[in-house]
Amino acid sequence: MITDNLRGVVPPVCTPLTPDLDVDVASLTRLVDFLLDAGVHGLFVLGSTSEVAFLPDGHRQRVVETVAGHVAGQVPVLAGAIDMTTLRVLDHARAAEKAGADGIVATAPFYTRTHPAEIDRHFRLLADGLDLPIYAYDLPVSVHIKLPAELVLDLAADRVLAGLKDSSGDDGALRTILLRARELTGFSVLTGSELTVDSALHMGAHGVVPGLGNVDPHGYVRLYQHCLAGDWDAAAREQDRLVELFGLVDAGDPNRIGRGSSALGAFKAALYLRGVIDCPVTAPPQLPLTDNEISLVRDRLVAAGLG
Amino acid sequence: MITDNLRGVVPPVCTPLTPDLDVDVASLTRLVDFLLDAGVHGLFVLGSTSEVAFLPDGHRQRVVETVAGHVAGQVPVLAGAIDMTTLRVLDHARAAEKAGADGIVATAPFYTRTHPAEIDRHFRLLADGLDLPIYAYDLPVSVHIKLPAELVLDLAADRVLAGLKDSSGDDGALRTILLRARELTGFSVLTGSELTVDSALHMGAHGVVPGLGNVDPHGYVRLYQHCLAGDWDAAAREQDRLVELFGLVDAGDPNRIGRGSSALGAFKAALYLRGVIDCPVTAPPQLPLTDNEISLVRDRLVAAGLG
Amino acid sequence: MITDNLRGVVPPVCTPLTPDLDVDVASLTRLVDFLLDAGVHGLFVLGSTSEVAFLPDGHRQRVVETVAGHVAGQVPVLAGAIDMTTLRVLDHARAAEKAGADGIVATAPFYTRTHPAEIDRHFRLLADGLDLPIYAYDLPVSVHIKLPAELVLDLAADRVLAGLKDSSGDDGALRTILLRARELTGFSVLTGSELTVDSALHMGAHGVVPGLGNVDPHGYVRLYQHCLAGDWDAAAREQDRLVELFGLVDAGDPNRIGRGSSALGAFKAALYLRGVIDCPVTAPPQLPLTDNEISLVRDRLVAAGLG
C-alpha cells in the first residue's frame, strides 16, 4: 500500500506509559483507535512526539508490535529509527521491520560532526541495508543540521528516499523542495508543522505529521479535507482554531522545565483529560506539568471545543 | 581501586574495526597493551574517540568485554554509556557493568530540549540506578549544551558524580570548577583536551583523557610526570610537541569529509602506520582519508619523532 | 499616510554603488522609478538587501535623502536604523527622520548578550525617543535571536510598534502572531520571505518585503493582487515562478564566497543585466560573482521570462 505516495494526516503517535514507565499497551491501542476513527491516513510511531529519544529498545519494539499488530494494514505504519549513526539506525530499522512497520523514518547523523557527503552516504547505506521505504526526517532542533535541499532531491531522484518529513519550520525551503520534486514520482513530502498545514498543502505537500493530531485528529482530518477540496477559507479557519489549541504546548513554565517536556507533557495531559489514555506521565528525565499547568491545558481544550 | 580519585593519563581507546566493520579484537587487545606498556593510568572505552556514536550495541559490548577482560584490573576501565536520555543510558550502563567496566561516563541528554533541572534529574536517576561511579562528560560539540558549573558542583557535593570529563575546551570554566571542587573529596576532574594538559594540571585537574594519547601514549605519560614533578618548562616542551602532532587531525579535506571523520581517521591511520592496529577503517557513514591525506598523517608522525 | 496600516509590496531597495564604492544616485533613482512603475506600495531603504551593514553613515544618509526626495510622498519610505544597541540606533533613526523617512525599522540589539526584558526596553526607548512609527525587524540569521511572539504582541498592544517585518523564516511563529494580532488596530505584519508570500497573506499578513522584489517587482505586485482577489491558484503559480527565479541567490560558489555576497551580488547582477543599474559591484569585504556565476543569474532571468 505504501508503494504509492503516502498522503494525508499521519499523526506521530504518543507513547502512553504506565506509572512505572512501561508501555501502556491498552492506552496505546485506545489511542490508535481514536486516531483511526477520526479518519487519519497513516500512523507514525517512534517519532519525537512519541518520546522515541526517551524509550529503551524494549519499549520501542513493543510500540511497533502493538500498533502495527492492531492496525493490521488498515493504514500504513511508519516507524522512526532514531539513533546517532548508520549502523545503529540499521539495527533499529530492522527491529521495526520485524515488528511490522511499513516504512522507516530516519534523521541525518547527530551527536557526530558530519559532512553533507556523509549524510548522503548515510541514507544510501540505509537504503542498501533495508527493504522498507525510507523517509528522511528533517529536524534541525534535534539534529542541529538542516538537510540541504539538493541532498534531499538527489536522494529522491535516485529512489533512495520515499519521502521527507519536514519539521524544519522553514517553509521557504520546503517550497523549494516541493517545486523541484514535482516531476519525481513516488516521493512524498509531509510537513511536521502543526501550524502551517494549509500553507504546506497549498504549496503541494502530500500530507502532515502533526503532534497535535494526537489531541485533535478530527480537526486535522477536516483541515486536510478542506485543502483537498480547495476550500482555503474553511481550511484557514480550521487551521486558526488549531493554532489556538497548539498554545497548550507552552503550558509548562520555561523557568522550570524544558520546552520538550512542556509540549509532550501537554499532549499527554490533553489525551488524559479527553479520556483516551490512562496516565499522562512522560519518560525521565522530563519533569511533569504541575496541576496549575494542566489546568492551562484544560482551558485550551475547552476553548477549542474539546473540553 | 576506583574509590580513590581517578588520576593520570586515561586515553579514550580507539575501536579498531575489521574491513567488514566488526570489532577487531586482536588489534584492540594490541592497542590496550600498547597503552598499558606506555604507563597510562586508566582506560576509557566507548568515548567519542572510540567511535561510540557509530557502534551498535553488540560492538559496544564486545569492546568492554575485551578491554576489561584483558586489563584484568591493572588499571580502571571507564565505559561510555552514550545515548539520548536516562532510560537508554541506564541500559547501556548496566550492560557495561556486566561486561566488566569499573565506572560509567555519561553526557547530559541530547537530541531533546532539556532544562538544567532535568539534566540534574538525569544524573541523579543514573546514580540511583547504578552501582558504579558516574563521570559526567561535558562535550558541547556533540551535546549542544555546556554543563553549568553549579550543576556539576551540586552533583559532586551530593556524591552523585565521581568526576567530570571536561571536553568543553573552556578552560576558564574548568578553572572555576576546579577551584570550587577543591574541598570535595573523591571528585576527579579530567580534561579532554589534547592541547592544554599542562595548563589543566597546573590548575589542579587530576588527569587527562587525550584522544591523541592513542597515538602517542608515551608522550602524554611523560607530560603528566613533568607536571607531577612541577617541571613546567619540560611539560610545556612536551605539550608543544604534542600540539604539533595533533595537527594530524586536520589531514582530511574539510570540503570533502567531516571534522570528526578527519580526526578519527587520522588517529586510526597513525595507529596503523605505527603497527599497532591492522586496519584503519572507520565506521560508516564516515568517509575515509585518501592516500594523500594519510601521507600528511605520516609526516606529522615523523616530525614528532614517531615515524 | 503611514498612520494607516502599511500594506502591500514594500521592496527592500538595493543600494547601487559606483565602481569606487560611492552611492550611485542616478542608478538608485532609476531603481526607485522601476519599482514605483511596477506598482509597489512602499519602499524600505537600508535593509539587509540594501547592504545596510556595509554602508558608512554618509552613504546611509545619501540613500534616504535620495529615495525619500525622489519618491516625494507617493508611497511610504521606511528606513532601517541598523546598529547594535539603543543609543546608536537612535542616532541612525534621527538622521533618517531628518533625511525624510516615514518610518523606522530596527532589530533587537545584536553583538551584545541581551535579555528579552532588555529587548523590550530597547524598543520602548526607541519609541520614546522618536516621532516616526517603528517596525520591529525579526532577523535571526543576523541578530542571532528570534523575537519572542509575546514580546512583539505586548509592544504592539502598547503601540510601541507600528508593525513587524518578519524575516525569521518561521511561518508557524508568524501565524501565531498574526492570529493574536488580529484585534490590534494599526499593527502591520510584513513577511520578509520571497518564497511563501501567498501563504503569509493567506494567514493574514498585510504585506511583503521581498529582496527579490528588486529584480521582479511586477511579479510580486501580481502575486499580491492575486492574493487580495482570493485567487490562490493564480497566486501559487506566480509564487512558484518566483521561487524558481529566487534560485539566483545561490549563483555564488559556497566554497568561495559567503551566502550573503552570493545573494546580494546576484540581485545586483540581475538589476544590471535588466538595465536598471549601471554597476553590479557590492560593498567590501564581499567578494564579487565571477562571470560564470553571473551567467547563472542570466539563465534564471531568462527562465523566468525576464531575460
Next chain:
Amino acid sequence: MITDNLRGVVPPVCTPLTPDLDVDVASLTRLVDFLLDAGVHGLFVLGSTSEVAFLPDGHRQRVVETVAGHVAGQVPVLAGAIDMTTLRVLDHARAAEKAGADGIVATAPFYTRTHPAEIDRHFRLLADGLDLPIYAYDLPVSVHIKLPAELVLDLAADRVLAGLKDSSGDDGALRTILLRARELTGFSVLTGSELTVDSALHMGAHGVVPGLGNVDPHGYVRLYQHCLAGDWDAAAREQDRLVELFGLVDAGDPNRIGRGSSALGAFKAALYLRGVIDCPVTAPPQLPLTDNEISLVRDRLVAAGLG
C-alpha cells in the same frame, strides 16, 4: 612605542557614564590613573568591557580623546573600531587615529554572513586603509564566528596584523596559534580571559586584556610579574584569587537581566564601591543591578581583600 611587541597587562577600560548617559570624563580620567598607578602596560579603550557596542560615535570619540590625551604616551592606547563591516570599521578607526589612538582592534564582520576569504579581505583592506597597527579581536560570543588559526597566521605572516586579542575562551586553539606564531616577529598575542592568564602566559602569550583588570589591576600586574619570573605557583595562587573575584560577574539574576548587563554592571558597581568612578550606570538597554545584587559584588570585593 608600539612597533615592538605589545606585552603585559592591557585592561579594556570601562567607560564611566553620568546619570544622564554622557561620558563621565572625570571618572574616566580617574580610572585611567588608577590603572596606570597599578602598573598596567597598555590600555584598550572601546572594547566590549568599555560598552563599545552601546556608545554612540560622539561618546566613542570623547573616550579616545580623553584617554589618549591623559595618558600622553606613557603606555600604548589601543582603540576598538567595532562595527559590522569594512567601510564602517575604517570610519571608526580613522576617527580613533585622529583622536590619538596608537593601535586599532577590529573583529571579523558580524551581522552579515561572511566567508573566511572575505574575513581575510576585510583585514587586508583595513591594513591598506590605515596607518596604525591592527589587532584582530576574536570574540565568537559576539561575532558568532571563531577566527580560524590559519587565517590569523597568514595575516600575521603578511604583517597585516600586529597582534591578536583572543577572547574565544578556546585555549587549545590559542596554543596552536602561539606555537606557530613563534617564528613571527612583531606579532603580539593577548588573551582576553580573566581566568587562565597564567596558562596563557605559560604557553607563550605576550599579555592579557582582562575586563576584571578594571576592578583589580594590581592583582593582574602581580600575576603577570609572577609569570614573567617563572614563579608558577605564586601565579596560580594570584590567579585563583582573581577567579573567585570574577564570580561578581554573575551577580545579576539570569532570569531578569542579560549576562552582559550583569558583568558590565558588576564591574562598574565594583569601581563605584572602590571609589574610582562616580556612578555605576550602564548604557541602555541594559538593565541595572539591584541593591541586593550590588551587595553580592561588595561581598566578592571583601572576600578578595578589596573591600
